[in-house]
Amino acid sequence: MIDENVQARLDFMGIGETERATLATISPMIASMIGDGLDHFCSKARATPQTAAFFRDEAHMAKAKAAQDSHWMRIASGTFDSGFYSSVRRIGSVHARIGLEPRWYVGGYALVLEKLLNGVAQRCSPWRRLLSWFRIPSASAASVAIVKAALLDLELSIAVYFEQSQTERDQAIAKLGSALQSLADGDLVTDLHGLPTSFAALEGSFNQSLSSVREMINGVSRSTDGIRAGSDEIAQASEDLARRTESNAASLEETSAALAQIDGRLRATAASSTKTVTRADQAIATVGDGRTTAEEAVQAMTRVSDSAKGIDSVIEGLDKIAFQTRVLAMNAAVEAGRAGDAGRGFAVVADLVSALAMRAEEEAKRARDQLTLTQADIVTAVQAVQKVDGALANISSDVGEVHALLGTMSDDATVQSSAISQITAAIGAMDQATQQNAAMVEETSAAARTLINEVTSLARQTGMFTIESGIARATAVETSTPRAHGPPTATPAPAYRSPVAALPVDTSTRAMTPAGDDDWNAF
Template identity: 60%
Template sequence: MFKAMKIPRKLGLSFLTICATAAIVMLVFYSSISSIRGSTDANNLSQSIYAKAQALETALLRQNSQMRGFLVTADETYLKSYNEGRDDYDKTSAELETLLKDPKLKDALVKSREETLKWRKDWSDRLIAKVKAGQRDAAEADVRAAGKAVLTSAAVLPLREIKDAQTAAIEQNGARQESAIGTALFVLVIGAIALIGIAITLAVVLTRLIASPISGLTRTMADLAAGRNDIAVPDADRRDELGDMARAVLVFRDAAVAKQAADAANAKAEAAQKMVVETVSAQLSELAGGNLTAEISQAFPGEYEAVKTNFNAAVTELRTLIASVMESTAAINTGSNEIAQASEDLARRTEANAASLEETAAAVTQMNGRLRATADAANRTVARADETIATVTDGRETADEAMQAMTRVADSAKGIDSVIEGLDKIAFQTRVLAMNAAVEAGRAGEAGRGFAVVADLVSALAMRAEEEAGRARDQLTATQTDIVSAVDAVQKVDGALANISTGVGEVHSLLGEMASDNQAQATAISEVSTAIGAMDQSTQQNAAMVEQTSAAARHLASEVTTLSEQARRFKVGETGRATPRAAARGGFDISAKPLPAAAVTALTRPANGAALDDWQSF
């Protein structure tokens, strides 16, 4: 059936097969590229939403930590950082709201914002105002009394819902990208193999069905030109243009045989026939060499004009078809180059995304290191605070022992005062006794004079004892006053140490909370760094697969170029289009004068132009 088909229909069907296969490959590849582009855009949106949600969480934690730092130190630097975190949260929240399309995620963002505003109103703004008003102790007392109520957990949890949703979306988009890229690669490979196989098969088939018969007809015409009229004409039973040409050659052979048998002396007819045979043979040789511009321009005798007209019409149709094949292969080559260029552009954008993700991962890693260093510093500060509390506790115990010792000294001073009072009484009684002894010595006269001297000495000693007792009492009184002052000072020191112990305990509590917050932030940023690292690896893999897709598209363009070069072996002239006359006639013209009566059969061919009309419709 394919052998009996007209040449334009054969070539049209062959080219239709190639174009249909290429169209299917390009359609599936375009669908895959569109899917990859959609997944990439969705992935970029999810990454942007995730980054902004993470920025909101970081801003909240920053406000909380800087507010606590301001409460502890009243340093305006913490307040400045707090205001910056507050502004970052408000700005990022507004930007994130424009990106969110899911009502559930929008509700989570609104809930986080409401909880943040409530936390600012109930805690941060109120406590900062107290500190500015000089009521830092009251603000710290409020924080200690509030416990976990002062934390920002209620505002952070909705943001983590948004982050979890975006992480799942990123994984889904990545899976879709990998599936689309795999499909595109599979289609490109299979399509390239199919196109190569079809092109080779059609080249072999068309060579056997068109080129080989043309070469056979050329050899037959050469034999006829050499005077061999007993040869067999091949392919006379075909119903295509080559069959028409073979039957025309058969007519030539039969006419030559008939003319040779009827009138061998008709030199003029032989010369005309020889000229026709040689001309047709030369043009068929040109056709066999790929020159589709080889038309018969030499005038034929009236009975052979139909051969010239039909030959030229067949060559014109074949030239038009091959020219169309060349134009179509050029169009396919252009489309393949555009596909390859689009794949390369997508690869460059994917590589740029991978580079941005790598920079983001490095920045998050650096931030994680700083937060961990801050947490370690806070833990060391807590340890130092514990040591300070222990030192203050030891100082209070020492002060208490000193107070007890001074109390004992005061008690001992009271006992010494009693002893001095007893000595004073003894001195007074001794002086009285000395006075009595002096009186008795005066009564004794000369015999008691020595006793009177002793009585004076005893009285003087008693007076001196009274004086020394007085000085001892004064000294003891001064000592007791100093002891009382020392006891008061030690009590004040003990009170100051108690206040220091209380303050250090509060600082210890606040530093512990700050260390916990910093540790939580470091853990969260570590998770973010891990997620961004996975995203970076996935994006780099996508870039590599897109580069493979671009290489496959370039390979397809190369194969189409090879097909085009094979088509260019045919010479089709400047325009490569059928002449108006041939297009209007639609095939070989056998309406001219009939062949001589000596011919066995006349050339026959349908004049409806079905083959050319079918090709033009295609």
């Protein structure tokens, strides 16, 4: 009884009773020709690496050839019953399981059909039909029947192949979807297992990617812990540095103010020193004038002393005159005494002259005594003036030294004032730089705190992943309150078109796959 799945195809392909009867009529021909066709295919299969890889040895190929011969005779019978359909489904399933691509199956049919159609053309020629009294069908009818039957078998087998492949794809997609859902739920432990053989490359790639992601998340978690610890240290150090920088800035500001005061005082000292130097110059000039005056006084007193010596000579002359006058008075008195009364008046005059001479001597003595005192006073005054001159000379020398010292002090004060001005400017620049550094340190501290928050958020997110068997990656959060994470929201997946079906299948891994007795019925 024809299977309903086969019947629908028979109806569409136009394989009716006539075509089935034609197949039954030429089945002996097919039996005699199928061996050559299968030999032709086997020679091609041996020479082609992709197909040769499916055979273990010549015995395996001979067994496959025998199975193919039996299947072709089932096709040639034209019965297309349930046994035929079961055989075709088994062939398609085997093709899908061992990874035999349809190109080789279709190619094998082309090689077999080449021999069959050439043989039919010879055996069903018009003159052979004539000799058989037209009991054999025409070459065209026989060829059409063979081609339709072969295409029916080929289509059923390929349909099963695609059905089986689709089933495997559906299974692979389901398992892959489950694995991806686990991955979306943060499970990085569960690998992808149990995919069909044709998806082994996908399974390996997924598991390798999962392992890489697991290692990456684990590395990110470790790095996050390290970064957070480093960020805490940076933030703490930045805050300490900010406090020290602020203290340094305040100290620099106070130092700058103190230096400004010192600079002002040094400038005032330099100005006072300059004024003092000027006054010292004036004092030196005054002392010089005093010494000149003292020298003039000494010279004047020397002249007075010399004049006094002249007066002493005059007084000495006066003494001599007074002495001579008294001598004359005495002589006159003697002569008056000799004259008696006549000379009495002259005696009176002589007495008066003698008294005047004595008085002149007394006055001369007094003048000499006074002159002696005056000369002594002049000598004392000259000595005093000379002492004053020496003192003024010493004062002039001392004032000169003071003048030099004050000049040096003024120059030093000016240099110190200039140096302190430079130091003040440098400290001002340092103060400004320190304030800028303080601002930068505050920004660094704020950035470090922001980095800590970001790293904490990253650690919280990586903590959602399970990277060890049954153990979630739990990351301690110290700087902020953990955010609540709800379960991941399931998003409806779009209609899936697997790209895996387009991937090339590595047949080398299946070359020596053990096969059952019917594995090569496909040929």
